[in-house]
Amino acid sequence: MAVRAVRGATQLDVDEREHLLARTSEMVLDVMASNGLGVDDFISVVFTATSDLHSEFPAYAARQLGFGDVPLLCARELEIERSMPRVVRMLAHVETDLPRADLTHCYLHGAAALRSDLTRVRSVPDQA
Numbered sequence: 001m002a003v004r005a006v007r008g009a010t011q012l013d014v015d016e017r018e019h020l021l022a023r024t025s026e027m028v029l030d031v032m033a034s035n036g037l038g039v040d041d042f043i044s045v046v047f048t049a050t051s052d053l054h055s056e057f058p059a060y061a062a063r064q065l066g067f068g069d070v071p072l073l074c075a076r077e078l079e080i081e082r083s084m085p086r087v088v089r090m091l092a093h094v095e096t097d098l099p100r101a102d103l104t105h106c107y108l109h110g111a112a113a114l115r116s117d118l119t120r121v122r123s124v125p126d127q128a
Contacts (some may be wrong), residue, residue, distance in 0.1 A: 011110030
């Protein structure tokens with residue numbers, strides 16, 4: 001079993017607590033499903049949020065999904081001009097038998113535009 005890192009990101013429509021928790025949960029669950037992971041496969045998760053999000057800690061969504069024993073950290077994303085607003089990102093360290101090239105990184109809603117350069121990306125854009 002190897003230690004791998006897997007990424008995810010999602011964009012929120014508004015900074016409201018329930019919306020942030022729902023979008024963050026959706027992102028975590030999508031990363032899990034896309035890579036065949038369970039909570040016990042996670043070593044740690046770092047969440048970042050853009051500076052326009054303050055309604056809740058993204059890690060709280062993972063806690064609600066059963067990540068009680070997994071070390072979680074929230075941080076502020078860099079404020080770069082032209083950066084996408086209202087984005088929660090995750091970097092998860094996991095134990096998996098998947099080769100690095102077979103990991104699927106998940107970018108949901110507006111964040112689907114962030115990493116079209118990755119070979120294995122599951123992008124879920126917003127409905128038009």
